[in-house]
Amino acid sequence: xxxxxxxxxxxxxxxxxxxxxxxxxxxxxxxxx
Amino acid sequence: xxxxxxxxxxxxxxxxxxxxxxxxxxxxxxxxxxxxxxxxxxxxxxxxxxxxxxxxxxxxxxxxxxxxxxxxxxxxxxxxxxxxxxxxxxxxxxxxxxxxxxxxxxxxxxxxxxxxxxxxxxxxxxxxxxxxxxxxxxxxxxxxxxxxxxxxxxxxxxxxxxxxxxxxxxxxxxxxxxxxxxxxxxxxxxxxxxxxxxxxxxxxxxxxxxxxxxxxxxxxxxxxxxxxxxxxxxxxxxxxxxxxxxxxxxxxxxxxxxxxxxxxxxxxxxxxxxxxxxxxxxxxxxxxxxxxxxxxxxxxxxxxxxxxxxxxxxxxxxxxxxxxxxxxxxxxxxxxxxxxxxxxxxxxxxxxxxxxxxxxxxxxxxxxxxxxxxxxxxxxxxxxxxxxxxxxxxxxxxxxxxxxxxxxxxxxxxxxxxxxxxxxxxxxxxxxxxxxxxxxxxxxxxxxxxxxxxxxxxxxxxxxxxxxxxxxxxxxxxxxxxxxxxxxxxxxxxxxxxxxxxxxxxxxxxxxxxxxxxxxxxxxxxxxx
Numbered sequence: 001x002x003x004x005x006x007x008x009x010x011x012x013x014x015x016x017x018x019x020x021x022x023x024x025x026x027x028x029x030x031x032x033x
Numbered sequence: 034x035x036x037x038x039x040x041x042x043x044x045x046x047x048x049x050x051x052x053x054x055x056x057x058x059x060x061x062x063x064x065x066x067x068x069x070x071x072x073x074x075x076x077x078x079x080x081x082x083x084x085x086x087x088x089x090x091x092x093x094x095x096x097x098x099x100x101x102x103x104x105x106x107x108x109x110x111x112x113x114x115x116x117x118x119x120x121x122x123x124x125x126x127x128x129x130x131x132x133x134x135x136x137x138x139x140x141x142x143x144x145x146x147x148x149x150x151x152x153x154x155x156x157x158x159x160x161x162x163x164x165x166x167x168x169x170x171x172x173x174x175x176x177x178x179x180x181x182x183x184x185x186x187x188x189x190x191x192x193x194x195x196x197x198x199x200x201x202x203x204x205x206x207x208x209x210x211x212x213x214x215x216x217x218x219x220x221x222x223x224x225x226x227x228x229x230x231x232x233x234x235x236x237x238x239x240x241x242x243x244x245x246x247x248x249x250x251x252x253x254x255x256x257x258x259x260x261x262x263x264x265x266x267x268x269x270x271x272x273x274x275x276x277x278x279x280x281x282x283x284x285x286x287x288x289x290x291x292x293x294x295x296x297x298x299x300x301x302x303x304x305x306x307x308x309x310x311x312x313x314x315x316x317x318x319x320x321x322x323x324x325x326x327x328x329x330x331x332x333x334x335x336x337x338x339x340x341x342x343x344x345x346x347x348x349x350x351x352x353x354x355x356x357x358x359x360x361x362x363x364x365x366x367x368x369x370x371x372x373x374x375x376x377x378x379x380x381x382x383x384x385x386x387x388x389x390x391x392x393x394x395x396x397x398x399x400x401x402x403x404x405x406x407x408x409x410x411x412x413x414x415x416x417x418x419x420x421x422x423x424x425x426x427x428x429x430x431x432x433x434x435x436x437x438x439x440x441x442x443x444x445x446x447x448x449x450x451x452x453x454x455x456x457x458x459x460x461x462x463x464x465x466x467x468x469x470x471x472x473x474x475x476x477x478x479x480x481x482x483x484x485x486x487x488x489x490x491x492x493x494x495x496x497x498x499x500x501x502x503x504x505x506x507x508x509x510x511x512x513x514x515x516x517x518x519x520x521x522x523x524x525x526x527x528x529x530x531x532x533x534x535x536x537x538x539x540x541x542x543x544x545x546x547x548x549x550x551x552x553x554x555x556x557x558x559x560x561x562x
Binding site: 001015016019026 | 045046047075076077079083255256258259262263264305308311312314315316318319322323474475
């Protein structure tokens with residue numbers, strides 16, 4: 001895989017995992033599950 | 034304000050999020066997405082994909098969650114009446130008919146495809162699937178004989194496929210019959226973790242394949258990921274790549290079908306819709322980009338190389354899942370077990386989606402005609418059961434393709450265009466924004482008001498015009514349909530047109546003598562104050 005491929009997969013996976021984490025953390029913080 | 038007492042409600046927040054995510058996560062996440070990405074610029078595809086997610090996917094998700102909860106507060110759970118109360122316009126409710134038509138039509142063929150997954154899961158452990166897969170080219174014959182299109186030593190009739198269809202169909206209706214909280218919610222809470230767990234197991238197996246064919250050192254897993262992710266930035270100049278990305282976002286999120294409207298109508302007034310919408314999008318993207326992008330393309334690459342993979346990818350996502358993947362598993366140790374896990378995962382992904390397709394129709398009959406859940410489920414069961422037989426016995430004549438185009442492709446963009454215009458322009462973006470943030474746990478950046486009103490609307494209109502010109506007109510003129518199949522295609526169209534007219538007549542009957550709610554009601558006062 002090329003360096004640009006590694007950069008794109010890292011950015012995409014990073015963005016999605018951050019979004020999932022943000023959503024569930026916010027939900028836990030509100031205490032409404 | 035509490036829900037109208039005759040309507041059901043979700044039992045928990047996690048339940049409704051998993052139900053919506055379950056509806057969104059389907060076969061497209063694991064089969065369609067990687068093929069689209071590989072064919073449209075590889076890693077560069079992710080740029081229009083994420084842009085479409087931001088400008089089309091997330092806004093439409095917000096719109097459906099918001100309008101759905103608003104409709105539920107007025108006692109309605111389906112698009113025709115939600116459109117009527119949101120716009121205070123009797124005529125616009127007929128656009129909402131598409132929001133019942135689409136999920137029912139898709140259910141009619143999707144359930145049959147879903148039943149093949151059950152059949153293939155069973156065949157991979159107890160049947161001859163792995164034997165056919167090991168022979169390579171025999172796998173296509175195996176699939177055709179299973180579908181009843183041909184007969185051979187593996188299948189002499191359609192009976193095994195039909196039995197699996199009956200089991201799948203019954204399971205769908207059993208879940209729906211149990212209701213929103215005791216059926217859909219409980220099933221989603223069990224099925225979604227299993228689905229994600231199976232996906233991660235298969236993904237880990239693929240990622241650890243290394244370089245299984247030693248005489249082809251370049252056919253390794255890193256290059257397999259490279260096939261999907263190495264960007265070809267020149268593809269970004271091609272409008273077809275942008276259309277493909279927008280189409281993929283549409284199909285993957287279950288938007289434009291009326292399903293999320295109905296699911297959200299079972300929320301309470303103070304339940305959040307903004308964070309719930311975002312969470313369901315994020316779960317779908319996890320399943321699609323991270324799991325879906327790490328299975329079929331890298332696995333096919335290490336066993337077939339770039340040439341073989343390009344060939345099968347051009348044959349379409351469907352063959353990749355049903356024909357190529359078993360061939361790949363046949364090369365692996367414990368291949369039968371992994372084939373079983375693969376088809377079981379897809380079956381679960383399918384059933385969480387197909388169940389959601391039934392709910393709008395059941396809610397329509399129940400809400401509008403007060404038949405009660407039992408009779409509403411029975412009415413939809415009889416109708417869909419009979420209609421499914423047209424697909425089962427007409428599959429070789431293009432019946433499924435015709436339904437897939439009008440129901441599963443064109444209908445989506447038509448309905449979504451109506452939704453965004455109603456939300457942003459008729460309901461009014463300022464009122465809509467207040468409604469979205471009522472009880473919300475996050476604030477959506479205000480830029481999305483502008484995006485929804487102008488960008489998403491324009492994006493959808495462009496998509497609608499482009500699909501009409503590129504696909505609807507050629508489909509309508511039956512170009513490419515074999516002469517002997519034309520009668521089947523015409524029959525399917527008569528059925529679909531009849532179904533739209535019947536739904537419109539039912540909407541008319543349901544609203545006979547019914548008044549639109551007074552503008553000065555408790556819910557709407559909150560939005561104008």
